[in-house]
Amino acid sequence: MAMTITEKILAAHAGREFVEPGELINVKVDVALGNDITAPVAIREFDRLDVETVWDKNRVIFVPDHFVPNKDIQSAEQAKMLREFARKHALTNFFEVGKMGIEHCLLPEQGLVVPGDLVIGADSHTCTYGALGAFSTGVGSTDLAAAMALGETWLKVPESLKFIYTGELPPWVSGKDLILHTIGMIGVDGALYQAMEFCGPAIENLSMDSRFSMANMAVEAGAKNGIIAPDSTTWEYVQGRAKRGYHFESSDPGAKYAQVYDIDVSSLSPQVALPHLPENVKPVEEVANTTIDQAVIGSCTNGRMSDLREAAAILKNRTVNSNVRLLVIPGTQDIYRQAIKEGLVETFIAAGAAFSTPTCGPCLGGHMGILAAGERAVATTNRNFVGRMGHPESEVYLANPAVAAASAILGRIAHPREVE
């Protein structure tokens, strides 16, 4: 029987030949992930179980990234819980400040998730790893606790939606714009309980970083996972990184989809999601008069090397508008060092930006860039809910790094070509 890539990975991890949408299955997980917000709750639940230790000390991964470097005593206590648990159970993949990164940038970079994997993480953006051709999904802390003990979890096999992207991407349009456009088209519950499979010539031509941005935001359409079949781009990325063996899966020709969408990308503009939902998407031209107080370039959606390169290309020899604070946050320590090597950090600082150690801080209104009442930010992050970046009366506009950089220069939301 023909299966989608999602169904194939699920079947393989359930020890089955075949699975179909709607079935409840028990699956082995390759990686279970937690951060400094979700792991403390998971640790407490784990400790209620009568088990000696975690199922595999190499595959339970903790990345304190949300409130680190710790912003206050309470967040320090939470990070300490992770540190102590990691030591007690000899976790090999605990990433301390100075060696860490934003979890969803870090794990693929370090080769800790690979194509064909089944990954669960207590963070909704765990779906990012679908860009590598893995099945990965966000769960809560209690699910993480159970997986930490058993190395297994239960899943309902999702129906799949197929998104076929054709045409050539115009300048300044990237994976972020494709996913914003798609969420704008189907809505924030347009893929509820379903798998989003991204394919077509435009995806085949897409960089790995852009693919990560797309899979990252599948959850913003309510999806269980986003996934892209691995190809030569994936192979190049995984080569030399993968810490384990991997295998490439792809959908069978006769696989069943709940719906198929055809999207021509050739006339797309950079997209902007207006407050307060990621589905409120408009072409950048339509919101170009919107003044901003802050721009943020970073996060698990757009804090990767190509994002920083793109932003730096625009900011080179220019300065940030006097009414704007620009924050630039690399996704990992490796990206940080590479940005220094390439002179990007110098460019950002010379332009008047603040450049930070990796953190999720501003994306979720945690720390480093909280907005006051009435303030407005353009951000390369993934959510623009009420109060997401600070005061409930502040506003977040989501965009790609080039738009965020151009906006920082002009003091209003801008198309990158305006500063070319």
Place this chain on the structure above:
Amino acid sequence: MELKGKTWKFGSDVDTDAIIPARYLNTSDPAELAKHCMEDADPGFPAKVEAGDIIVADKNFGCGSSREHAPIAIKAAGVSCVIAKTFARIFYRNAFNIGLPIFESPQAAESISEGDQISVDMETGRIVNHTKDQEYQATPIPSFMQDIISAGGLINYVAKRVKADV
């Protein structure tokens, strides 16, 4: 078991940041989280909600973050159950795992007004609106999830399995 209480109504796409803003996530203490439950959707909610009250919302309730703090905050605030047209996937899972009953019923979500007195039959998903003298049916809960509930949540369910393996 029957849950009975008065309702608070919310719209579509109530997200986890509205249910419990991230600025309070430097703790996971349920009592602390309850103090800020639904704060960014309705700032007065934590002060006016009473034990046994029921939240009724439109589609995609709990969209956004995986934070289990969201259903924990609702449960700790005394809310007995949530009824919505649909729930976001991770929230749905989390609610069962921590023992917050939730029911999908488009009909109930549309017909119930704020302040209505309703009762919900946990086993059958039958919802009775005493104020309006109406009845609605919620989507049946998969038997697998009922097993988790009857075990007293996922951790107890897993604990049983761990013991069985020994």
